[in-house]
Amino acid sequence: MSLETTLPGATPTPPKASSLRTLIARMVANPLGGVIGAMILIFGISCLLSPHFLTSFNMIIIARALAFIGLVTIGQAVLMILGELDLSVGAIGGLAGVVGGMLMVQMGLNPWLSLGLCLLMGAGCGLLNGLLITQLRLHSLVLTIGMAGVYGGANLVATRGVAITGVPHEISFLGRGLVFGLPVPFLILLVCLTIVAFVMMRTPVGRYIYAIGSNPQAAKMLGIRVNAIRVGAFALAGFLSALAGILMVARLGTAQPSIGDTWVLSPIAAAVIGGVATTGGLGSPVGAVFGAVIIGIIEDIIVLFGISPYWQSIVSGGIVVLAISLDSLARHYLNRDAS
Amino acid sequence: MKKALFLGALLAATPLAAQAAGSSTPLRFVLIPKVVHPWFDKLNTGAHAAADMIAKTTGQKIEIEYRAPQTADVSSQNDIIERAIATHPDGLILDLLDEKGNRATMDEAIEQKIPMTVFDSLPPEGMNITAVGADFCEQGTIAAERLATLIGKKGEVAIMMGVPTAPNHTLRAECEKKVFAKYPEIKVVATGIDNDSIETGQKQASAIMQAHPNLAGWVACDASGPVGIGQAIRESGKAGKVQEVGLDNLNDMLQLIKDGVAESTASSRPEMQGYWAVVSAWQSAMGQKTPKYIDTGIDVITKKSL
Numbered sequence: 001m002s003l004e005t006t007l008p009g010a011t012p013t014p015p016k017a018s019s020l021r022t023l024i025a026r027m028v029a030n031p032l033g034g035v036i037g038a039m040i041l042i043f044g045i046s047c048l049l050s051p052h053f054l055t056s057f058n059m060i061i062i063a064r065a066l067a068f069i070g071l072v073t074i075g076q077a078v079l080m081i082l083g084e085l086d087l088s089v090g091a092i093g094g095l096a097g098v099v100g101g102m103l104m105v106q107m108g109l110n111p112w113l114s115l116g117l118c119l120l121m122g123a124g125c126g127l128l129n130g131l132l133i134t135q136l137r138l139h140s141l142v143l144t145i146g147m148a149g150v151y152g153g154a155n156l157v158a159t160r161g162v163a164i165t166g167v168p169h170e171i172s173f174l175g176r177g178l179v180f181g182l183p184v185p186f187l188i189l190l191v192c193l194t195i196v197a198f199v200m201m202r203t204p205v206g207r208y209i210y211a212i213g214s215n216p217q218a219a220k221m222l223g224i225r226v227n228a229i230r231v232g233a234f235a236l237a238g239f240l241s242a243l244a245g246i247l248m249v250a251r252l253g254t255a256q257p258s259i260g261d262t263w264v265l266s267p268i269a270a271a272v273i274g275g276v277a278t279t280g281g282l283g284s285p286v287g288a289v290f291g292a293v294i295i296g297i298i299e300d301i302i303v304l305f306g307i308s309p310y311w312q313s314i315v316s317g318g319i320v321v322l323a324i325s326l327d328s329l330a331r332h333y334l335n336r337d338a339s
Numbered sequence: 340m341k342k343a344l345f346l347g348a349l350l351a352a353t354p355l356a357a358q359a360a361g362s363s364t365p366l367r368f369v370l371i372p373k374v375v376h377p378w379f380d381k382l383n384t385g386a387h388a389a390a391d392m393i394a395k396t397t398g399q400k401i402e403i404e405y406r407a408p409q410t411a412d413v414s415s416q417n418d419i420i421e422r423a424i425a426t427h428p429d430g431l432i433l434d435l436l437d438e439k440g441n442r443a444t445m446d447e448a449i450e451q452k453i454p455m456t457v458f459d460s461l462p463p464e465g466m467n468i469t470a471v472g473a474d475f476c477e478q479g480t481i482a483a484e485r486l487a488t489l490i491g492k493k494g495e496v497a498i499m500m501g502v503p504t505a506p507n508h509t510l511r512a513e514c515e516k517k518v519f520a521k522y523p524e525i526k527v528v529a530t531g532i533d534n535d536s537i538e539t540g541q542k543q544a545s546a547i548m549q550a551h552p553n554l555a556g557w558v559a560c561d562a563s564g565p566v567g568i569g570q571a572i573r574e575s576g577k578a579g580k581v582q583e584v585g586l587d588n589l590n591d592m593l594q595l596i597k598d599g600v601a602e603s604t605a606s607s608r609p610e611m612q613g614y615w616a617v618v619s620a621w622q623s624a625m626g627q628k629t630p631k632y633i634d635t636g637i638d639v640i641t642k643k644s645l
Contacts (some may be wrong), residue, residue, distance in 0.1 A: 052425045057425050057451075061421045156503055161505075162504075162506075162509060163439070163440065173441075252413055252417070252437075252442065252443070253442060253443060254412050254437060256440055257503070258412045259414065262412055262414075266487070274589025299418065299422075303423060304425065304426055306404050308405070309375050309407035315416045
């Protein structure tokens with residue numbers, strides 16, 4: 001596979017045809033078209049069906065909830081583009097949160113220094129994952145399942161399952177504060193997304209990641225330092241997970257050992273909805289975060305619409321499958337026409 | 340006592356209840372438990388029974404919206420509480436996973452002037468909110484004392500912890516350990532973790548019984564664990580040899596008692612908690628003052644009392 005065909009924005013020009021086909025073609029041709037279209041559709045339906053949806057209070061709720069899962073999603077999306085997966089991101093986030101709590105509360109360390117150390121620890125956990133995978137030539141899925149147990153176990157050993165309370169108020173605005181009416185965690189997400197998206201789209205490192213994800217052997221032959229990039233991507237995922245964990249501690253005011261328990265599958269689902277290929281080489285972190293927005297809206301409307309908790313998984317899972325299927329069908333429709 | 344309390348509640352709300360009679364607008368309460376679980380289904384049943392009773396007695400219709408998190412995680416629960424606040428209900432009925440972790444979200448409900456009642460947990464410090472529930476420590480103590488008596492206050496025992504991060508499970512385990520520590524001839528030889536899963540509880544209990552063939556008895560810290568323990572006892576053919584005092588009143592637990600696998604269970608009456616939580620929420624919505632704490636007590640269920 002040539003390098004050019006895998007780069008973002010390098011998708012084939014849509015065929016000129018009827019207006020419906022043109023609309024679909026434009027949406028599909030834009031790597032973000034499908035996911036943005038689905039998001040607008042779900043957003044519009046939610047606005048029509050629930051009077052409580054389009055309120056500033058509810059928008060803040062959605063934005064804040066998005067921030068935590070969005071940060072983890074960015075890291076996971078980069079790994080998926082690289083052709084890897086990290087199932088320990090939730091456990092890293094949880095461990096970073098409780099370590100932060102211990103440093104701040106039990107050891108009385110400066111809160112900002114504690115935050116910095118936790119972020120380093122998260123990056124270190126990711127780095128360790130990457131080194132084990134590259135040096136021992138292990139499959140990332142298998143290794144990170146094991147490491148999730150290690151990090152989750154370390155969390156329980158450190159806390160004995162009990163939340164650490166008394167987190168200093170200095171950091172609470174990171175989780176609870178609003179700036180220009182927007183939740184602080186959401187603004188942090190936007191900053192991180194902008195940086196990562198810039199690296200992915202505008203720098204050689206980003207191009208290398210797409211190249212490795214498309215064909216690691218070819219990338220190696222081109223002289224790309226495949227292992228170094230892979231290790232770096234795992235470190236990034238660990239760093240972002242730790243950031244999400246620390247922000248959650250600031251939000252809750254306590255370091256809960258259960259932080260991150262739900263951060264394993266949702267970021268992968270978000271990335272897939274956002275157009276990131278599970279086989280690597282395609283998609284973007286921006287699309288993945290839009291995928292997370294869709295999941296966030298679905299979770300919101302499930303509560304607003306009063307859907308039974310026993311139906312929630314079916315409804316949210318069904319909508320995810322529908323969104324992916326529509327995207328696939330649209331591409332199939334265009335390809336058939338083009339051929 | 341409970342009847343008297345209810346009559347008092349009813350009388351206190353009578354003037355407003357009279358106003359409410361004929362009111363076509365139902366009151367809407369959102370009930371948010373810790374997690375999707377059969378114990379909370381029983382509680383939900385009790386909540387609906389109270390809503391029916393209030394409708395029949397006063398004419399005030401009450402809608403109960405049951406919103407359970409898929410996982411017992413504070414941030415997931417906070418998300419659901421916040422989304423419920425966005426719908427401006429007449430009351431929130433909450434089982435707090437961690438009163439400190441839930442505090443910021445509850446502050447939002449207070450800002451929006453939405454009355455709250457908590458059950459099976461205690462409100463954050465300084466919040467004037469009615470709590471409905473039973474004493475977790477007392478529940479664990481009752482179970483452990485009963486087991487100690489059953490085994491003649493000597494022998495090896497094991498404790499099945501629930502979810503290590505759940506404060507009520509941890510508290511029960513601590514209180515059970517304190518009881519066993521009183522008896523020098525009782526030794527706690529193992530503690531399992533069932534994560535509130537029957538299957539996990541069964542696996543853990545089987546392994547522990549193999550490792551400790553002289554085990555005399557079991558206590559648990561959640562509703563699912565004792566069912567798993569009972570199944571493990573049955574499978575290993577040790578019914579009657581290994582004693583079990585369970586916790587709560589899931590149907591499977593009651594069946595184990597009927598079958599003679601478990602001797603009894605210390606149950607925290609989920610239906611009654613749901614019932615009184617709705618009564619309290621209704622009074623709060625009517626602008627009435629409510630008690631600080633409503634203790635629904637603990638039942639000891641045996642084969643005889645079933």
